Amino acid sequence: MQQFDLSIIANKRPETLERLLRVMRHRGFEVIKLQTETQDQRIYLQLRLQSEREIDLLRNQLAKLPDVFEIQG
Template sequence: MMQHQLAVQARFRPETLERVLRVVRHRGFQLCSMNMATLGNSDNINIELTVASLRPVELLFSQLSKLVDVACVEIQQPTTQQIRA
């Protein structure tokens, strides 16, 4: 499986993180690591995800972009590390 890193900017609401994680799981991606931090005004959060899957990361990118509270999704520099399932 290939690892991919994504950066998500979203509104800080109680259900936002739950929705992001649900999309990751439903689209067949395995969560390897996650880091979340609030921005200075605390109305927005940055979520950094590292996921692994045989599926193209663009599938996850497009689904995360459709979430109501998500403002921006970026695919970070792809990693060459592979994970054996």
Template sequence: MRHSLELTMQQRPEVLERVLRVTRHRGFTVTQLQMRINEDASLSLDIMVDAERAIELLSNQLNKLIDVTQCRVIPAAASSHNVCAQ
């Protein structure tokens, strides 16, 4: 099952590595990734993952990362239309 997440993160060199490591350790496969720098110098990451596990298992862990300021699950109806913007 495919899931979409939108993350807002502090701009640091290691933040993407941490997010991807947690994603892999929780058993999710990244299928699509888009990152951009916001006006306030934070990073926005739109990530689509594939797994049979509940997306809350991943989103709860990502929220615990110190550099992640927000993690939002995009509802299935919105993600099927590729709407991942803020």
């Protein structure tokens, strides 16, 4: 299993975190570590994930979500 670190900045809405985690799970990624912080109308996430799959698969799907502003890692 490979481990990956991601940083995500997204719009702060009640459903945003749930939607992000659902995409991660559906794409076959397990969350090992999750740290969140909210400022103003944005949510900042630091994640460590593990999977047999390539991280680009997940990055491409997360980037399609309307509330996601930026993904790094």
